[in-house]
């Protein structure tokens with residue numbers, strides 16, 4: 263069964279429990295803001311987004327996924343938010359699938375478009391993918407846990423040298439991206455030292471690829487791995503210790519989740535599973551309504567928390583619940 267179909271019919275089974283409850287934002291009782299004054303325009307990779315949101319990597323490489331990319335790109339275009347394709351690495355071997363990726367730029371001619379590739383793709387092939395998609399940036403997914411649980415997955419995780427080449431020679435900026443298991447501080451520090459600039463943290467708490475891939479195995483023998491990710495909040499706390507630019511994704515379901523990520527320094531917030539579920543299960547109009555409501559609420563909530571522009575997100579006071587505070591404390595001593 264394809265991953266999109268799993269999400270359509272078994273959405274709940276693909277999801278992990280909400281982890282955003284481990285952080286509370288502290289609301290100023292007198293915010294002194296006006297919703298109409300809230301302007302969340304954000305510059306990212308030479309494009310200006312209306313709000314710091316993007317539709318994260320999901321689709322491409324078949325007729326069905328061309329349709330999904332078309333609809334997601336129409337939404338990105340209407341709301342002027344960013345969009346990433348699903349893995350376009352398939353184009354190295356199957357150039358006939360190009361249109362399922364290039365449709366994103368066609369439907370979203372002036373918005374932020376990111377291409378997504380695996381960490382083995384060469385600079386030459388990646389530059390070709392960028393030109394096919396007219397992409398503004400490239401996400402390189404690093405997905406060790408998914409590969410291990412995937413029946414046909416890779417067993418070779420020696421990626422750093424190729425990542426260096428991509429970072430050094432690609433015609434557009436590179437984003438190193440997880441797929442729902444988050445980033446530890448040691449890896450983020452290594453990436454920073456190596457000269458990488460941007461990561462997409464994609465932590466646990468939402469779509470869980472250990473569950474999805476295990477579902478495809480007849481013996482379901484990797485079920486015990488579904489909880490080994492670092493949450494998006496833990497990954498944000500890690501990234502906040504570095505000077506990297508970071509995007510946050512993984513488990514974003516409400517505008518309050520997004521605000522928590524922004525308050526912890528994320529430059530923008532990515533949504534995947536829940537949007538695809540809306541689209542596939544309930545149709546285009548429901549997906550559109552979901553995004554429209556999300557964006558309206560994000561602006562309203564910003565005003566509630568005393569924020570009228572993105573530079574103010576980091577001024578929101580926070581309360582770390584016990585588990586997350588423990589993580590923060592141990593990070594200071596043990597995980598460097």
Ligand SMILES: Cc1cc2nc3c(=O)[nH]c(=O)nc-3n(C[C@H](O)[C@H](O)[C@H](O)COP(=O)(O)O)c2cc1C
Nearest residue numbers: 318319320348349403441464468469512513534535
């Ligand atoms: C159907 C589906 C396909 C995905 N395909 C890709 C992919 O090709 N490349 C990638 O980097 N991430 C992929 N992802 C992972 C998402 O980009 C994201 O990191 C992850 O789903 C966590 O976000 P969520 O909890 O909002 O779904 C996919 C996710 C879904 C749901």
